[in-house]
Amino acid sequence: MYTLGIETSCDETSCAILKDYRVLANITLSSLREHKKYGGVIPEIATRAHLKNIDKIVSTAEKKSGVSLKKINLITATYRPGLIGALVVGLNFAKALSLALRKPFLGVDHLHAHLFAPFLNNKNTVTFPFLGVVISGGHTDLYLVEDFSKPRLIGRTKDDACGEVYDKIAVHYGLGYPGGPVIDRLYQHACREDFNFKCGKSGFDLSFSGIKTALIYKKRDLEKENAFNHKAKIGLISSFQHTVAQAITKTIIEAADKYKISKVVIGGGVAANTYLRKMLKKKEDEGLSFLISPKEYSGDNAAAVAGLGFYLYNTLGVRSRLNLEAGGS
Ligand code: KG4
Ligand code: ZN
DSSP states (O other): OEEEEEEOSSSEEEEEEEETTEEEEEEEEEOHHHHGGGTSOOHHHHHHHHHHHHHHHHHHHHHHHTOOGGGOOEEEEEEESSOHHHHHHHHHHHHHHHHHHTOOEEEEEHHHHHTTGGGGGGSSOOOSOEEEEEESSSOEEEEEESSTTOOEEEEOBSSSOHHHHHHHHHHHTTOOSSHHHHHHHHHSSOOOOOOOOOOEEETTEEEOHHHHHHHHHHHHHHHHTTOOOHHHHHHHHHHHHHHHHHHHHHHHHHHHHHTTOOEEEEESGGGGOHHHHHHHHHGGGGTOEEEEOOGGGTSSOHHHHHHHHHHHHHTSOOOOTTOGGGTOO
């Protein structure tokens, strides 16, 4: 069965075509460069970029996969959460396609889709239960997943999301935007000086705004003493990265312990972080097993949306409330 997926929740316009769980094409165009000078995603710019590029992205996916749209059996698109204008572009494009091709349509939650990334291309078999961890630019969510139709949220960020703090710190420290990839590239091997940073935590909820403020103040204080040099910057940012990775790892271990679950599935943009991936892998010795998104499917992408859409439709018989036949949304 062929599934077409569309994802436009933020700044990536993405279209994928899958044969069952095999990714035949996953074409993604980011409007990131247009947001750079603002140090964050501007919804209006993202929406306009989706509108401009979506036809081209879908036809490129069609060509790359070698599967004509007429052969598609199921159409899926992210319907939440995300920037509303951006979502509307992808969602309505997908609905129009569904109507024109007379094929079923299914709306997919893109956070749940992040958790499907490790299962693409049949790399792993879907078995339950597992602890689902989504770490992205907008979310730091922990789910108890007993089946993919209703992951249960057991923890979330209390303020800034993890990726958001990477981005804000990088802008403040003059490293550019987006911060995650640049900090990952520059500081994964940096030696860590202990600045005693902390991330707030209550239950399985995490808070990252405190560490963000601490980094901003520390830089300001060192600048006043003329002591904010290259070495200090390395120490501060690598300490930040270490503290964040440790807080996420600790929360996962505590939740796994409480719910007696040994399998952990991790997705979202920050899951690509090399330092975090290494720290998590070390915990496998303690009896946990980690399925971490392949780096190419960690960030927002339509392949994971189509993969989860196909799973819900085919394995669980889910039919979307947003189905056109049921009157749209
Ligand atoms: O999942 P995603 O593509 O979009 C959202 O749903 O938000 O995540 C984007 C976030 C950004 O904050 C970006 O800085 C972060 O993921 N990110 C990373 C890395 N690659 C992307 N953070 C840390 N290390 C990385 N390698
Ligand atoms: Zn995302």
